[in-house]
Amino acid sequence: MSANARRDPAPAATKPTRSDGIARAQGAHRAGRAVVVSLQIGVFVLFVGIWQALAAAGVLDPFFFSRPSAIALKLWGWMASGYIWPHLGVTLLEALLAFLIGTVCGVIAGFALARVELLAAVFDPYIRTFNALPRVILAPIFILWFGLGIASKVALGVTLVFFIVFFNTFQGIREVDPMIRNNVKMLQANDWQMVRHVYLPSAMAWIFSSLHTSIGFALVGAVVGEYIGSARGIGYVVAEAEGVFDTAGVFAGLILTSVVVLLIDLGIDRLERYLLRWRPGAE
């Protein structure tokens, strides 16, 4: 890993930046906010309107494309009848478990490889190979191994989350400013104190700024796993709808997933802003 990883950082490792990656001049933020939101709503209304109109005019075949009103009705029906909640609950539970397990393993592995040169050298090719593997093809194998229940979905999510957290931890530890390291060493920190006060906080900055990606991937792992084989969860609902050519149901499942991801993202934004408030530009 050593030299290679530094020269060409793994794709999953992202230099910590502001969460939205957009630099704003002071004041520009507040003034433009209302305009941006109304434009965003405008885009949504326009898109949905055109879709609805085209479907009504017969340009888009509702069999393949459904129509917004049908999708909305479907979603409403799911929620009103309570049908969707257990499925959503299962999916969220799988994503949460995948996220937690993947993060813990990723931090430990990242730490070990960043601190022990030999480990990094030995495992470098394996980690690269495994990371390059499209994880979706593992889903059937995991179902064979762990069954149709939540374990196989969690396993799939873990393989996705692990690498993101691993690369970010690795990089975060390697990039610790030597000046800071020496400073804390001179203040007579022992090895464990170095980990606690220098390496972990530095790695945390990287891990937090990859939270959006890793939580998103945890959810992807869950939904894809369910889609391929299960009896519960959003992925299962989508697969079922597809099986009976219920296009509205497929879209409703997709939209539900997107909305959940969006809500989680907003939560992470706030968390990140708080936890990384020590960073320049974090305000």
Place this chain on the structure above:
Amino acid sequence: MNGEASAPSAVALENVAVRFATAAGGVHGVLRDISLAVPEGVFLAIVGPSGCGKSTFLNVAAGLLQPPEGSVRIFGEPLTGTNRYAAYLFQQDALLPWRTVLGNVMLGLSLRGIPRREAVAEARQWIERVGLGGFEDRFPHQLSGGMRKRAAVAQSWIVDPRILLMDEPFSALDVQTRQNMENELLDLWQGSRKTVLFITHDLEEAIALADEVVVITAGPNATVKGRYAVGLARPRDVAEIRLDPEFNALYRQIWDDLRVEVKRSRNDVPS
């Protein structure tokens, strides 16, 4: 170094050499044959042209760098690992960016296992003392360069070290801030019996602050060229002392030595 009767030097280097492997596979000699003994309580300034190996020298005294040749003794004991008698004020910012001013200043105490309440109380005193009162909860990036330096001074002094290693600590500051901080440093140090090794490339700063000035030759393979006693009266004001005729005489004398080295280092293609 000299007989058992006298107190051991705070810092004693003997025939120290430092080399680094170059990318091309060769060896780059940075320091050679450095022998220097610093008695306890002395404020020693070390001057030399940029890139001659001053930071390397200080890292050896700090125990951050083990020299392949020569010996380092701290209060008579051979130095192994980091120098636990010493605090280090680095040239660049070395505050922990994820800790507030208070968190940074109290760090040394926390690491030594001092209870939080006590550590906080002491850190607040130090923050007050270096003129950062009211900024306890700021993060380093919310402070000016001068304020960060003040926080770093408090961070290194709070552990009450017997030796202070300072690597061009004020070189990045504007003249006004710098003179203020030099005076404050002298106030802190006055009567503390702390041994100071103060690196600078500015001869005026060296003479204004120190009891003794050591000149290091240009690199590669830099070594000690001369050692001068500065007999100027204390307490001093670094701005006013520059007008003292004794200061000027001393400056001219040491500059004669240093000038050659600075010239040499300029003529050298930077390695």
